[in-house]
Amino acid sequence: MSILMKEPATLMLEDGSMYEGYAFGARGETAGEVVFNTSMTGYQEILTDPSYSRQMVTMTYPHIGNYGVNPVDMESDKIHPSGFILRAPCERPSNWRSQMDLESWLRTSGVVGIAGIDTRALVRRIRDKGAMKGAIISGATTREALQDRLDREPSMVGRDLAQDVTCAEPYEWTEPLFQMRGEEFTRPQPQAPGRFHVVAYDFGIKRNILRLLVTHGCRVTVVPASTSAEDALALKPDGIFLSNGPGDPAAVTYAIETVKELLGKVPVFGICLGHQIVALALGGETFKMPFGHRGGNQPVDVLGANRVEITSQNHGFAVSADGLPEDVRISHINLNDQTVEGLEHQAYPLFTVQHHPEASPGPHDSEGLFQDFIDLMEAHS
Numbered sequence: 001m002s003i004l005m006k007e008p009a010t011l012m013l014e015d016g017s018m019y020e021g022y023a024f025g026a027r028g029e030t031a032g033e034v035v036f037n038t039s040m041t042g043y044q045e046i047l048t049d050p051s052y053s054r055q056m057v058t059m060t061y062p063h064i065g066n067y068g069v070n071p072v073d074m075e076s077d078k079i080h081p082s083g084f085i086l087r088a089p090c091e092r093p094s095n096w097r098s099q100m101d102l103e104s105w106l107r108t109s110g111v112v113g114i115a116g117i118d119t120r121a122l123v124r125r126i127r128d129k130g131a132m133k134g135a136i137i138s139g140a141t142t143r144e145a146l147q148d149r150l151d152r153e154p155s156m157v158g159r160d161l162a163q164d165v166t167c168a169e170p171y172e173w174t175e176p177l178f179q180m181r182g183e184e185f186t187r188p189q190p191q192a193p194g195r196f197h198v199v200a201y202d203f204g205i206k207r208n209i210l211r212l213l214v215t216h217g218c219r220v221t222v223v224p225a226s227t228s229a230e231d232a233l234a235l236k237p238d239g240i241f242l243s244n245g246p247g248d249p250a251a252v253t254y255a256i257e258t259v260k261e262l263l264g265k266v267p268v269f270g271i272c273l274g275h276q277i278v279a280l281a282l283g284g285e286t287f288k289m290p291f292g293h294r295g296g297n298q299p300v301d302v303l304g305a306n307r308v309e310i311t312s313q314n315h316g317f318a319v320s321a322d323g324l325p326e327d328v329r330i331s332h333i334n335l336n337d338q339t340v341e342g343l344e345h346q347a348y349p350l351f352t353v354q355h356h357p358e359a360s361p362g363p364h365d366s367e368g369l370f371q372d373f374i375d376l377m378e379a380h381s
Contacts, residue, residue: 007139009114011085012146014133017125021116023138024089025106029145031153032056032082034134035316036123038295041067042361043102047084047111048075050165050204051272051314053246054156056083056134060123060295065090068098069105072178075206075360079106080165080246083136084113085122112136130290131156131316156316157288161247162203162255162273166225173200173222176215177208193219196377199237201225203245203255203273208360212370213241226254229261239267239377242274244356249276249286249317256280267349267380269373272315275352279319279343282328289339292316293355296362299335300342300355308335311355312362318354319343349380 006022013034036058037046043064046057064086084106093101106113114136126132135149174193194217200210203225213220221235225245232240240262242255249256252273259281262268270278276286293313300311319340321330332342332353342353351373357366 006116009136009138010141010146011114011117011122011134011136012143012150013125014150015125015129018143018146019114019117019122021114023113024086024115025084025103025113026110027138028112029135029137029149030056030083030112031133031135031149033131033156033316034058034085034122034126035131035292035294036060036119036126037314038297039361042296044069044073045075045360047079047081048077049206049244049314050076050080051244051246052081053161053165053204054159055081055246056085056136057081058085058119058122058126059087060119062087062119063090064088065093065102067095068093069100069102070095070097071099072097073360075208079109079111081111083134084111085117085119085136086113086115087117087119089115112138126291131292157248158251159247160251162225162245162252165204165246166202167222168224170221170223170227173210173220174214175211177211196238196374196381197221197236198239198241199223199232199235200241201227201232201243201255201274203243203252203277205243205245206356206358206360208358209241209243209271212358212367216370216374218374225252227258229258232258232262233265237266238381239269239373241373242268242270242277242352244272244274244314246273248288249273249280252277263350264348267373267376269369269376270352271356271358272354275343275354276317276319278350278352279324282325282345284324284328285320285322286317287320289316289318293334293336296359298355300366301333301335303331303333309365310363311341311357311366312359313355315354349376351376
């Protein structure tokens with residue numbers, strides 16, 4: 001269909017800049033913090049990552065949707081971003097695993113998007129001025145209507161979104177990594193309970209984290225974000241895992257207090273929001289980054305190992321290098337901006353990373369951290 005025949009849509013940022021394109025996905029209006037992801041592939045994993053809750057994701061790679069959508073690549077049970085922004089969507093996907101095209105999936109999921117805009121100009125504005133709120137309205141609209149929708153969207157600072165995406169009740173996870181058999185991906189059979197029992201706090205956990213824990217021989221119990229330390233320890237875990245998630249880590253005060261009670265009692269491994277919560281529990285501070293790290297190409301220096309890993313990342317807040325206690329060692333540093341990417345405690349069985357070793361999408365350079373967690377539990381069993 002010609003662009004001239006498509007339904008118009010408009011994106012406006014809180015600095016007043018406007019971008020006109022055409023409606024893609026569900027029709028209507030939406031708002032959220034506008035961010036960008038530099039991955040060339042993996043749009044399905046990105047869209048189902050709970051860490052993107054209340055954000056509108058801009059894909060920097062122009063052609064998105066080439067391989068359609070399938071049930072294997074889901075990182076949760078639904079789309080979490082409040083909007084999707086892209087340059088040139090593929091209308092006819094071609095892949096043997098595809099079961100639906102991208103726009104149909106967005107439509108049936110009720111996710112409003114916009115396509116056909118100059119995403120390069122949008123990304124440069126965010127990069128220069130920082131991430132900011134935006135609003136999308138499908139069809140004919142006015143600046144006043146867009147401003148009204150913007151005004152009704154809260155700031156990301158001070159916002160606890162973990163409660164919006166966490167599970168309602170504890171549950172067991174038994175599915176390992178998917179396997180390729182012949183020319184098909186097959187959903188693996190649940191594995192027998194592993195040697196180590198891991199209690200995983202769900203602040204917005206991705207499924208590939210759970211699959212990797214099971215594949216590494218763990219019995220996994222997923223618990224809601226508000227689970228107390230007493231209730232978690234009553235499950236007799238060999239280790240505690242603290243997951244990724246959306247929003248401002250400083251606003252998740254109940255989890256910070258819980259982690260304070262868990263420190264030193266059981267091995268702990270934290271990723272992304274979990275990493276930030278640990279830092280706050282240890283007395284550190286976090287801050288809002290100008291535009292965050294989102295993509296599959298972030299270089300991280302593993303300090304003391306003479307090794308650089310290319311990592312998958314998705315975060316808009318970071319841990320401050322200042323104010324950490326003396327018994328906490330910074331273990332990883334981002335080579336692009338020198339922000340903290342990992343912590344180790346000198347006395348407690350505890351380590352964290354800001355990036356995503358489970359990838360999905362992204363490189364697998366850091367996957368060995370899951371074995372490090374196994375080794376830590378082994379040492380304290």
